[in-house]
Amino acid sequence: MEIVTKNWEKINPLDINTYIRSGGYEALRKVIRETPLKVVSEIKRSGLRGRSGAGFPTGEKWEISAKIVADQKFIICNLDESEPGVYKDRIIAEKNPHQIIEGLLIGAYAIGAKRAFIYINGHYKKPAEILKIALEQAREKEFVGRGIMGSSIDVEIEIFSGAGAYICGEENALINSIEGKRGEPRLKPPHPPVSGLFGKPTIVNNAETLANVPYIIKRGADVYSKIGPSLSPGTKLFLLEGAVKNKGIFEVPLGTTAEDLIFNSLYGGGMEDGKEFWFAQIGGASGRLMPRGKLDQLLIYGPSEYPIGAGSILVVDKMADIKDLLFSWADFFHRESCGKCVPCREGTYRLWEIAKWLKNNDLKERDRENIEDILWTLSNTTFCPLGNFAAVAWSDAISMFSEEIFGK
Amino acid sequence: MSIQKILLEFEPKLENLLRVLKEINKQEKYISESDCLKVAGYFSLPLARVFSLASFFDLMNTRPVKKKIIRVCSGGPCTMKRSFEIIRQIEMLLKIEMGNDSHPKVKLETMSCLGLCDQGPVMMIDEQVFEKVRPETVDDIILDYL
Ligand SMILES: Cc1cc2nc3c(=O)[nH]c(=O)nc-3n(C[C@H](O)[C@H](O)[C@H](O)COP(=O)(O)O)c2cc1C
Ligand code: SF4
Ligand code: FES
Numbered sequence: 001m002e003i004v005t006k007n008w009e010k011i012n013p014l015d016i017n018t019y020i021r022s023g024g025y026e027a028l029r030k031v032i033r034e035t036p037l038k039v040v041s042e043i044k045r046s047g048l049r050g051r052s053g054a055g056f057p058t059g060e061k062w063e064i065s066a067k068i069v070a071d072q073k074f075i076i077c078n079l080d081e082s083e084p085g086v087y088k089d090r091i092i093a094e095k096n097p098h099q100i101i102e103g104l105l106i107g108a109y110a111i112g113a114k115r116a117f118i119y120i121n122g123h124y125k126k127p128a129e130i131l132k133i134a135l136e137q138a139r140e141k142e143f144v145g146r147g148i149m150g151s152s153i154d155v156e157i158e159i160f161s162g163a164g165a166y167i168c169g170e171e172n173a174l175i176n177s178i179e180g181k182r183g184e185p186r187l188k189p190p191h192p193p194v195s196g197l198f199g200k201p202t203i204v205n206n207a208e209t210l211a212n213v214p215y216i217i218k219r220g221a222d223v224y225s226k227i228g229p230s231l232s233p234g235t236k237l238f239l240l241e242g243a244v245k246n247k248g249i250f251e252v253p254l255g256t257t258a259e260d261l262i263f264n265s266l267y268g269g270g271m272e273d274g275k276e277f278w279f280a281q282i283g284g285a286s287g288r289l290m291p292r293g294k295l296d297q298l299l300i301y302g303p304s305e306y307p308i309g310a311g312s313i314l315v316v317d318k319m320a321d322i323k324d325l326l327f328s329w330a331d332f333f334h335r336e337s338c339g340k341c342v343p344c345r346e347g348t349y350r351l352w353e354i355a356k357w358l359k360n361n362d363l364k365e366r367d368r369e370n371i372e373d374i375l376w377t378l379s380n381t382t383f384c385p386l387g388n389f390a391a392v393a394w395s396d397a398i399s400m401f402s403e404e405i406f407g408k
Numbered sequence: 409m410s411i412q413k414i415l416l417e418f419e420p421k422l423e424n425l426l427r428v429l430k431e432i433n434k435q436e437k438y439i440s441e442s443d444c445l446k447v448a449g450y451f452s453l454p455l456a457r458v459f460s461l462a463s464f465f466d467l468m469n470t471r472p473v474k475k476k477i478i479r480v481c482s483g484g485p486c487t488m489k490r491s492f493e494i495i496r497q498i499e500m501l502l503k504i505e506m507g508n509d510s511h512p513k514v515k516l517e518t519m520s521c522l523g524l525c526d527q528g529p530v531m532m533i534d535e536q537v538f539e540k541v542r543p544e545t546v547d548d549i550i551l552d553y554l
Contacts, residue, residue, distance in 0.1 A: 083521070084520065122430075163466065163467040178426070180457075183465070239525070241488065241525050241526075314488065320488060331482045332482065335520055338464075
């Protein structure tokens with residue numbers, strides 16, 4: 001089942017005509033003949049949920065901004081992508097940048113934004129260059145800029161490149177950094193759809209979310225909503241890494257099981273030769289650890305024991321060193337904590353120290369006793385979700401593999 | 409290029425502040441306090457506001473960088489592809505310790521995932537990115553680039 005990855009082999013990302021020949025920008029043409037609220041309702045009926053992690057219903061979010069009367073509104077494509085193990089938005093931008101641009105234009109029209117941003121990870125130099133060229137070509141064709149496709153609709157799109165901070169993927173921190181402020185989260189509410197960039201209604205959507213929009217408009221909400229489970233429809237890009245045979249990016253309908261994704265020869269193709277499955281981490285460094293017995297869980301957005309996040313699946317085999325992984329997780333969050341609140345700033349630092357001692361077989365009994373307190377503090381008292389994220393994999397590891405970590 | 413010239417390329421609007429700082433960092437390799445002062449004047453903002461922004465991000469420096477910085481990705485996928493063996497190998501080769509600042513010319517650090525996991529393990533020396541690095545071949549890369 002291909003929606004986002006469809007036609008990738010036919011499209012030259014540097015030539016807009018190849019995208020147009022495969023049906024590109026037809027959805028935009030269709031949309032500008034409809035009323036914005038009709039477009040919002042189509043996305044709502046499709047059941048599309050945000051692909052950044054939390055799975056927030058996209059149509060519902062658009063509706064909030066669409067219904068507000070304001071002199072200015074904004075829409076931002078979130079391409080900050082910095083969860084370890086996730087690189088799908090980069091690949092979409094490299095393979096088919098116009099799909100993101102078309103989705104962004106449709107979103108802008110639906111909510112009434114005249115100005116849009118693509119906020120891209122500061123390390124993503126090549127995809128940023130590809131997007132820049134794609135935007136120039138789209139402007140020449142009058143899909144972007146003043147009077148889109150001969151209508152009276154204006155939408156300008158700018159690329160804004162980040163400067164290397166995981167927290168700037170969080171929408172409020174992202175907005176702060178465009179406004180030239182430190183990339184720190186803000187107190188919510190108000191949420192960005194009501195009051196975001198420069199205090200104006202602002203929609204922030206993940207790049208993969210937007211890449212689904214042209215398909216929904218072209219084929220209709222009814223077709224889309226029947227793919228996968230009804231509460232979490234559509235396809236999702238998953239990234240298989242670790243000890244799995246076929247690594248890389250795979251598009252499957254939501255509701256596929258982890259077992260299928262890892263072991264089916266169409267996707268992961270099972271374990272690398274000679275390796276035995278131990279557990280899989282679902283959703284990046286902030287993801288839970290799924291043991292063999294849970295592999296039959298459906299990968300969906302919405303209530304689930306194992307949230308899929310942005311779609312990374314790290315397959316870990318029995319030879320892997322759990323202490324290296326514990327360090328990997330702690331190292332990431334300690335580096336990326338923005339430092340605004342004490343429980344996260346201190347908690348991630350302490351966890352990182354402990355991970356270091358653990359790795360050097362130098363952990364004292366007293367530090368071991370502290371681990372649970374630190375994890376509890378991170379899970380319950382931090383200002384934004386990054387602090388909670390930092391405790392997820394560690395908590396699972398401590399409860400599942402205490403013997404492997406601490407010895408008997 | 410002088411700071412003045414960089415400033416003239418951007419309108420003094422807030423959404424250009426980070427862009428200006430990144431451009432200065434790119435050309436001068438770091439953003440000094442006197443640069444911050446000029447930027448603050450141009451945007452009519454307090455110095456502290458500009459400096460706190462410049463010091464927040466990984467990709468900008470507020471002090472001159474005197475050492476070569478070797479960074480190895482410690483993300484999960486790179487870890488599964490033996491990035492910690494690469495680190496140990498570099499530690500042995502250069503007789504340094506990760507995170508320790510005692511060597512006069514080089515510093516070895518871990519870094520966050522660059523979203524190049526399919527090309528991992530990933531390493532950087534200053535601005536240069538190296539993909540598919542292996543513990544067996546990392547010595548050659550290091551000796552070539554230092
Ligand atoms: C710590 C943190 C990091 C985040 N990083 C990203 C990111 O890199 N990319 C992204 O699209 N969303 C990220 N998000 C989610 C955004 O805040 C926002 O919810 C998202 O862009 C909405 O898009 P969607 O509704 O299309 O999923 C992050 C959230 C948190 C709390
Ligand atoms: S939880 Fe961490 S990232 Fe979030 S505000 Fe607090 S210090 Fe910053
Ligand atoms: S984990 Fe190293 S580049 Fe992603």
